Amino acid sequence: MNLFMVFIAQHKGESVQITPEIDIDQATHAAIQQLRNESFPKHQVARSYYKQCPHLRLLAYDGDTLTGHLGLDYRRIRVGDSVLKVLGVIDFCVREQVRGTGIGSAMLTYLNQYAQSRAVDFIMLISEHETFYRKHGFQNIAAQHHWLMIHEHQNFGIGHHWLNDLWVCSIQGAPWPDGEIDWLGYLY
Template identity: 60%
Template sequence: MKIIAEIDIPPETHAAIQLLRNAAFQDHQVNRSYFKQLPHSRMLTYSGEQLIGHMGLDYRVIRVGDAVLKILGVIDFCVSEHARGQGIGSSMLATLSAYAKTRDVDFLMLMSEHTHFYCRHGFQQVTAHHSWLRLHEHQNYGIGFEPLNELLIQPVSGLEWPSGHIDWLGYMF
């Protein structure tokens, strides 16, 4: 497993990420290695030379109520179908948690319908009103504002998650 800055990823790795991502997200196929926006870095897991695990990492601030929080967001987390059930995803989440604890991060954050899996790994489901920049195919089309219940967070710095409206201060991953 390695974490690499987005700017340092070679074209052949982007091609492998695109194949893995598109296989995992059948309803969201794209001709690139990311869905909405380039992440800041990526965690990649290999079996020999074969890419079997990927997660994009987006480091930024968001606003929740009156609090400004530093989050490390997880984007397009996927494990190849033939490697699922072998603890790869769990290992990647444990590595991410350990990585975040040595950095200036308040919370890990992701959006997913698979709440049971993430809650087993220390994430908590948060329901709140959200606002974010709506992006589609490299164009923005306004601000979204609605309640969502697919947000999962994991405390890293010891802060408690505040209550209130969640302003993504940008796009939603």
């Protein structure tokens, strides 16, 4: 039995689903916005995403209450001479009252299983939570990055910076290639 199924058995009423962004209704957007803004108080916005709308949403519920959220962006990126298929995690958050109960771990397990049955090389995200992501098989990558700088729906050009907070998890077992990282889009 996987971690998510154990979690469901221990927490009656919990469910997780992945939903295409285009299918998210207004009530769900409002619940995501509230959870996101509570979780990231220094980065509050009047919408359910921070920089750019994700392609998919992974949502965790306890009954009708949204307890966890993460946005997902599927794209190609370039690392050195390699082109990778990545599933990027955006705005990963769990309701404060239930943090530490295994919801975040269950969400990552569910995401990993979802990615394994699809054309995904790596799951990737940016975070300062080293212990949590190492525990879930993520590797820290420090490298030069290039990305489209977006703020409040405006393009401000290409950013070129060294970043230390990138975490990647190989889905097919391949090692992360060496080289500069071109996001071929915005930074998660």
